[in-house]
Amino acid sequence: MDKILRINMGSEGGPKVTEEARGAYEGMGGRTLTSAIVSGEVPPLCHPLGEDNKLIIAPGLLSGTIASTSGRISVGCKSPLTGGIKEANSGGQASQVLARLGYGAIVLEGKPKDDNLYKIFINNDGVKISPDNSLKMLGNYDLVEKMKEEYGDKIACISIGPAGEMKLSAATVAFTDMELRPTRHAGRGGVGAVMGSKGVKVIVLDDTGMKMRAPKDPEKFREANKIFTEGLKKHPVTGEALPAYGTGVLTNVINEAGAYPTNNFKWGRFDNCSAISGEAEAEIEESRGGFTTHGCHRGCVIQCSGIYMDKDGQYLTKQPEYETVWAHGGNCGIDDLDAIAMMDRLDDDYGLDTIEMGATIGVAMEAGVAEFGDADAAINLIHEVGKGTPLGRILGNGAAVTGKVFGVERVPVVKGQAMPAYDPRAIQGIGVTYATSTMGADHTAGYAIATNILKVGGYVDPLKPEGQIELSRNLQIATAAIDSTGMCLFIAFPVLDQPETFQALIDMLNAFYGLNMTADDVTELGKKVLKMERDFNADAGFTAKHDRLPDFFMKEAFPPHNVTFQVKDEDLDRVFDW
Amino acid sequence: MDKILRINMGSEGGPKVTEEARGAYEGMGGRTLTSAIVSGEVPPLCHPLGEDNKLIIAPGLLSGTIASTSGRISVGCKSPLTGGIKEANSGGQASQVLARLGYGAIVLEGKPKDDNLYKIFINNDGVKISPDNSLKMLGNYDLVEKMKEEYGDKIACISIGPAGEMKLSAATVAFTDMELRPTRHAGRGGVGAVMGSKGVKVIVLDDTGMKMRAPKDPEKFREANKIFTEGLKKHPVTGEALPAYGTGVLTNVINEAGAYPTNNFKWGRFDNCSAISGEAEAEIEESRGGFTTHGCHRGCVIQCSGIYMDKDGQYLTKQPEYETVWAHGGNCGIDDLDAIAMMDRLDDDYGLDTIEMGATIGVAMEAGVAEFGDADAAINLIHEVGKGTPLGRILGNGAAVTGKVFGVERVPVVKGQAMPAYDPRAIQGIGVTYATSTMGADHTAGYAIATNILKVGGYVDPLKPEGQIELSRNLQIATAAIDSTGMCLFIAFPVLDQPETFQALIDMLNAFYGLNMTADDVTELGKKVLKMERDFNADAGFTAKHDRLPDFFMKEAFPPHNVTFQVKDEDLDRVFDW
Numbered sequence A, B: 001m002d003k004i005l006r007i008n009m010g011s012e013g014g015p016k017v018t019e020e021a022r023g024a025y026e027g028m029g030g031r032t033l034t035s036a037i038v039s040g041e042v043p044p045l046c047h048p049l050g051e052d053n054k055l056i057i058a059p060g061l062l063s064g065t066i067a068s069t070s071g072r073i074s075v076g077c078k079s080p081l082t083g084g085i086k087e088a089n090s091g092g093q094a095s096q097v098l099a100r101l102g103y104g105a106i107v108l109e110g111k112p113k114d115d116n117l118y119k120i121f122i123n124n125d126g127v128k129i130s131p132d133n134s135l136k137m138l139g140n141y142d143l144v145e146k147m148k149e150e151y152g153d154k155i156a157c158i159s160i161g162p163a164g165e166m167k168l169s170a171a172t173v174a175f176t177d178m179e180l181r182p183t184r185h186a187g188r189g190g191v192g193a194v195m196g197s198k199g200v201k202v203i204v205l206d207d208t209g210m211k212m213r214a215p216k217d218p219e220k221f222r223e224a225n226k227i228f229t230e231g232l233k234k235h236p237v238t239g240e241a242l243p244a245y246g247t248g249v250l251t252n253v254i255n256e257a258g259a260y261p262t263n264n265f266k267w268g269r270f271d272n273c274s275a276i277s278g279e280a281e282a283e284i285e286e287s288r289g290g291f292t293t294h295g296c297h298r299g300c301v302i303q304c305s306g307i308y309m310d311k312d313g314q315y316l317t318k319q320p321e322y323e324t325v326w327a328h329g330g331n332c333g334i335d336d337l338d339a340i341a342m343m344d345r346l347d348d349d350y351g352l353d354t355i356e357m358g359a360t361i362g363v364a365m366e367a368g369v370a371e372f373g374d375a376d377a378a379i380n381l382i383h384e385v386g387k388g389t390p391l392g393r394i395l396g397n398g399a400a401v402t403g404k405v406f407g408v409e410r411v412p413v414v415k416g417q418a419m420p421a422y423d424p425r426a427i428q429g430i431g432v433t434y435a436t437s438t439m440g441a442d443h444t445a446g447y448a449i450a451t452n453i454l455k456v457g458g459y460v461d462p463l464k465p466e467g468q469i470e471l472s473r474n475l476q477i478a479t480a481a482i483d484s485t486g487m488c489l490f491i492a493f494p495v496l497d498q499p500e501t502f503q504a505l506i507d508m509l510n511a512f513y514g515l516n517m518t519a520d521d522v523t524e525l526g527k528k529v530l531k532m533e534r535d536f537n538a539d540a541g542f543t544a545k546h547d548r549l550p551d552f553f554m555k556e557a558f559p560p561h562n563v564t565f566q567v568k569d570e571d572l573d574r575v576f577d578w
Helices: A030-041 A094-100 A140-151 A188-197 A218-234 A236-256 A278-287 A322-328 A337-350 A354-366 A375-387 A390-396 A398-406 A428-436 A468-485 A489-497 A499-513 A519-539 B030-041 B094-100 B140-151 B188-197 B218-234 B236-256 B278-287 B322-328 B337-350 B354-366 B375-387 B390-396 B398-406 B428-436 B468-482 B489-497 B499-513 B519-539
Strands: A003-008 A016-021 A055-059 A073-078 A085-090 A103-109 A118-123 A126-131 A156-159 A173-175 A184-186 A200-205 A291-294 A305-309 A315-318 B003-008 B016-021 B055-059 B073-078 B085-090 B103-109 B118-123 B126-131 B156-159 B173-175 B184-186 B200-205 B291-294 B305-309 B315-318
Touching: A003 A126, A030 A055, A030 A073, A030 A085, A030 A103, A030 A468, A030 A519, A055 A094, A055 A188, A073 A094, A073 A184, A073 A188, A085 A173, A085 A188, A085 A519, A094 A103, A094 A156, A094 A200, A140 A156, A140 A200, A140 A337, A173 A188, A184 A188, A218 A236, A218 A489, A218 A499, A236 A278, A236 A291, A236 A322, A236 A489, A278 A291, A278 A305, A278 A337, A315 A337, A322 A337, A322 A354, A337 A354, A337 A375, A354 A375, A354 A390, A354 A398, A375 A390, A390 A398, A390 B390, A390 B398, A398 B390, A398 B398, A428 A468, A468 A489, A468 A519, A489 A499, A499 A519, B003 B126, B030 B055, B030 B073, B030 B085, B030 B103, B030 B519, B055 B094, B055 B188, B073 B094, B073 B184, B073 B188, B085 B173, B085 B188, B085 B519, B094 B103, B094 B156, B094 B200, B140 B156, B140 B200, B140 B337, B173 B188, B184 B188, B218 B236, B218 B489, B218 B499, B236 B278, B236 B291, B236 B322, B236 B489, B278 B291, B278 B305, B278 B337, B315 B337, B322 B337, B322 B354, B337 B354, B337 B375, B354 B375, B354 B390, B354 B398, B375 B390, B390 B398, B428 B468, B468 B489, B468 B519, B489 B499, B499 B519
Parallel strands: A003 A103, A118 A200, B003 B103, B118 B200
Antiparallel strands: A003 A016, A055 A073, A055 A103, A073 A085, A085 A184, A118 A126, A156 A173, A156 A200, A173 A184, A291 A305, A305 A315, B003 B016, B055 B073, B055 B103, B073 B085, B085 B184, B118 B126, B156 B173, B156 B200, B173 B184, B291 B305, B305 B315
């Protein structure tokens, strides 16, 4: 983790590899590191697909250690979707493997001078880069199979599907899971398009012969990790609900709260919601020999995922997340879990953000491109993207472009990025996060659902504007810090509710790095990250006017609560005044 | 001209007409009036296609009078293309007719509650609005024929083609010329999409029984008009070059200057430029029984237009403008004037901005959608737009959207609007205008070509950054004032070179309105308009970072001069510091 691996894809004579010491980036991991490199090295007004943009892939501070649930990885760049800074976060195996290989980050730079598509292989012996045009336009699943044939099954892959090669703004970077399936994605903001613009199809990692990263104080580290792990296990969200039903446990909860955006954010309850709930998902998984409880990476103790089999009992995809099921389900009026799982599979294979794609199909349905509720049509639209037809390219560039191209007024985006599965009128705290996050509309940037709905970390009435600014602010700060550790964001539930679990996280960081951080230092880290990101966005042309929801959220009352977004503009402008 | 006609298309029970006194808008015409209404009444963050946007159609201060060349009309709104304020300016008959009917402006407001398409008929007896779905998706030419059958041939039409109905961001508002052909367009910024969003297909004007507008001091007015007209006639640009060859006279000039953007702004000289020059145009027109000299409206003494016949001697289109010939010609590597004229005709018929469309096809060619130089393919692409296919909708939304959808990096736009026919590297003054104009890239907003190339109003070396800020600033101020008078912008050539012609213009305004304006007052008016527009744009989220050219103009040296855009950012930020 003490090296930065830079690969300049635009060098004369072909890609050039440089390994350097961390230097100014000492002590940074995950989102702190990706945002620091973007802030420090990428011109804010550069073209996101041009030679000046950089794609940074960085494990978290605790990745590659025995710390439980520490396998999240950050992918950063200037976003082709928003035009601002981007950190997209993923699970999968790569974070642990990359950290154990000793790399604090991979930085893809420059722009290839030819049309070759490259693969990069990294192991104990170093870095090999070779053109391999046989990989062109392969889906992520086929690609990974080829890599297994070539490099064996002790690898982890970081790859793009056809969407990334086509430089579509909804393209993801895929990460393989424990079964070497490309089911984990840095989904948001078009990071896959930037990888595509660098001409890199796949980075194959093999950490054979490498060891777990060693803490400065192994004893204290082990002890803190034990307390931390117990904290995760004893909290009702991370210890019970998420393992049993995955994130899909939210479907009935959010629907009951009247905050489940249905038919492109028209109303807040989806009639046949129970058919696509986490409970229904678990039942199908169990009945077909899948798994209801499964981790996205080794060392995860929450195990919120699962394995979804098709009707013949064959593997189809990992358990689709709550937001994916919403995006392709209720938001499109679709109540067929098998169809939704198929769309999840296709998104993973083509390398597309499930949230952006579902929101986009909702907008396309509003435009009359397909009927709400027509699952076959929705599946076909995703195939259009994979094929790269003009219609597919429109959709693959996300909801904002699709709305513009089809002249649709009701387009649920902020800073060009589609809103996820929580209506900001019925859960006003998440509206503040959508509006003000440096990332564009993003529930993970400050997950107000926790306090507005789940009553974790206290309670703030979701239907009223009062208290939402402070709630979102504190969550955004905490999230920026957590996203730097490599820890899964779900640790926030126990961390918010259980002081000893929060202390254990700090103790782990201190024991590993030989530091003396306090809770205040963690807050300061979060603020520092947000400030860097805000400054980059300001230099890219963002102002307070971009920290707003589309006007229809202030004008259309949202059933069943018939409420509009009530937080005032001047209050939104206070989120970052701390 | 003392009434404002407001038509609320969203009223309960159908469109509602209100006539009101000018009130706060007293003494305003053309761009001053459209920008004042947009600034004062349109929420800057509203959706451009939503109920809160307004479409304002306003004759100039001297329109409807005997003043020569005073028939320009302004169309204003929040632009669907740029997201900022927009004034698009057109010739044609409507300005004179609307002014004589007594209207200072027509303001289309609200959003229809049904899917009907409306026609509006305005004459001496008042305003009649009726749904007419038989007009749906008619091209402008067929539409005008239908209106002639219905209302006779003493009318002037303001209309949209299929592009406006589809709410495409390159859609125009068309104005009929003296022969009742829809050849004059408020082209830029998607004003036609806003008219489409209001559900209005056509506004038919009939000024039968109405008189010329009477000046306060008829004697002085007549005298000033005489001097002014003589000024236009004796200047070499407005008296000789433009009448003889139209704006196409620029083709050889700009090509010779190495500033003719070829193959999507790759280099500055087009090999077979002479085949599409104004001289070639005139030769074809003469040989086929067309006209080389023709006005776009009654009372024009410059007569820069013409009539272009096809190979069989049948009317095809009006003489395509320099920028149109460039956009569909050199910018796409096409040297076939008949093909270019056909594209001009199709753009007029579908209701599309020729500059935006040509630039867009150039970007599409860069993306590999068609080959540079393939005229048939280019014509087919315009038909795609007319048909509203997914590909057509992409293209019909302009160069920025097309670049985004196809992942193209070299996209020549500012604030989302395509650059016209002058490369900002080889003519750096126009680069300052492109970058800083409130309108997005727009040559008419501050036509630095005059001084950089034509040596009108002095000379500033086009290849160097020195003096360009002041040049563009002064031209932008003067233009904002001229755009408010109803005068054709080409009067700027004699006005810049001949003090007595400038004075005659001021004398006409004073004599008509009973004022005592000085040259300084004209400057103050221009500044006032620009300030309103800048303030609106700031409230819509624009900052200094949006007053920039795309980065490839600073990175790619432009042959044959091999120069990049050299004006510094901090100097661009000085343009509006007066």
